[in-house]
Amino acid sequence: MIVSKQAFTIRRITLEEATPVRLDVLRRGTPSRLATYDGDSEPTTVHIGAELSGSVVATSTWLMRPWPDDAQSPAVQLRGMAVLDSMQNTGVGKALIDAGIAHARERGARYVWAKARDSALYFYERRGFAVEGEQFIEPASGVSHHLVVLDLRVERKEGIAVER
Numbered sequence: 001m002i003v004s005k006q007a008f009t010i011r012r013i014t015l016e017e018a019t020p021v022r023l024d025v026l027r028r029g030t031p032s033r034l035a036t037y038d039g040d041s042e043p044t045t046v047h048i049g050a051e052l053s054g055s056v057v058a059t060s061t062w063l064m065r066p067w068p069d070d071a072q073s074p075a076v077q078l079r080g081m082a083v084l085d086s087m088q089n090t091g092v093g094k095a096l097i098d099a100g101i102a103h104a105r106e107r108g109a110r111y112v113w114a115k116a117r118d119s120a121l122y123f124y125e126r127r128g129f130a131v132e133g134e135q136f137i138e139p140a141s142g143v144s145h146h147l148v149v150l151d152l153r154v155e156r157k158e159g160i161a162v163e164r
Contacts (some may be wrong), residue, residue: 008057008092010099013042013049018059018080021049025082026141034140037079039063044107048099050083050092058083060096062103067111067149071133075111076104081120097127105152113149117141124148 015036022035039045040061050058065077078100083093104112114126115138121131129148138145 005078008052010048017056021059058092076109087090088162116148120146
């Protein structure tokens with residue numbers, strides 16, 4: 001992908017590469033300085049990041065976790081989605097989501113879901129995610145969130161959902 005005449009690369013990254021971006025983006029202005037999550041080191045967990053000029057500028061983490069409304073179907077939870085301010089609105093976030101969805105499909109998942117900050121809901125909706133349930137405050141950040149979910153059996157084209 002080309003961003004501002006500079007190429008970024010989407011690749012698997014380590015937790016150590018993800019942590020500084022998580023801290024900068026997800027913990028700024030919050031009481032928490034902890035940027036690691038349960039499951040970060042599980043063998044099935046994948047960290048996907050964007051690299052630009054040798055530095056990680058965006059990160060996402062993908063864990064095998066059941067979707068709360070359908071615990072019997074395989075699902076992947078997105079956690080720790082973070083894009084540095086300088087890379088907002090460049091396509092990096094979309095590229096991370098696309099790579100994570102491809103990973104979820106490879107794992108045989110029916111759903112991809114996340115606890116999304118309310119300030120990011122429009123981003124997820126544009127990617128085809130549905131907002132579910134009531135607003136809640138995430139304890140680690142003190143920030144309002146909603147659950148979002150993407151049913152991988154449903155293809156969305158121009159706002160129309162079509163079963164696969």
